[in-house]
Amino acid sequence: MPEGPTIKHFSRRLKRFVGKTVTEASGYGDMDKSRIVNIRLDDIETYGKNLIFVFKDFFVTAHFGLFGSMVINDRKKVNASFALHFADSEINFYVTKTKFYEGKPTDVFNFKTDILKPEFDADFILKELQEKYSELMIGDVLMDQNIFTGVGNIIRVEVLYHAKIHPDSLIKNIPEKKLIFLLKMVVDYSEEFLSLMKTGNVKESALVYGKKICPKDKTELLIEEMGKVKRKTYVCLKCQKLFK
Ligand SMILES: [Zn+2]
Missing domain, CATH: 3.20.190.10 (MutM-like, N-terminal)
Structure with a gap:
């Protein structure tokens, strides 16, 4: 998609x-x-x-x-x-x-939630996450178009790896500074994705999406359909911490 x-x-x-x-x-x-x-x-x-x-x-x-x-x-x-x-x-x-x-x-439409708009408002998203989505798993919420408008599976998998967060982590247990960093990653990686569209190698440039091993420690990635969204997920259990 x-x-x-x-x-x-x-x-x-x-x-x-x-x-x-x-x-x-x-x-x-x-x-x-x-x-x-x-x-x-x-x-x-x-x-x-x-x-x-x-x-x-x-x-x-x-x-x-x-x-x-x-x-x-x-x-x-x-x-x-x-x-x-x-x-x-x-x-x-x-x-x-x-x-x-x-x-x-x-x-x-509320442009504050659009990951590629100048109106994207990380403070607003953070507040929404903590108030309305706190009991949910971050891996699921990243696919929710009402709060992360424009995020798809590649962005979801890559930003969780960048931010070192296991997708099954409950939002209420993720330290706030980690969530802030994740929001920054969503914006930064989306911009990178957009510029990679010109050359067509988004998937080749991905760190873990579609890959088998972690580029950092060379351990095998866990690859399975995870969370309620049931989308194929790539996780390094060494790098990505489960906050539970
Ligand atoms: Zn790793």
């Missing part, structure tokens, strides 16, 4: 469409597309794993889920779930879920 930085990278590839007129929207998805005709595309934004097409009074989000994809000025053999047509070009989406919203993205 694409993670926040992947979507941000897509949005950068689409910037040249900003200011152009969308002549028509199509696709088999059941979202009402009647208002997306002969209208200027005002902006392309992101919110976590959502790509956002901003028009004057409304906007449309596109979420790639597990199997979604996007091609520019090209078509796959299967039907597009959503497509935006311009006079001389088109953007086609496959197996992508779209949603129509009235107003502006900031009316609907």
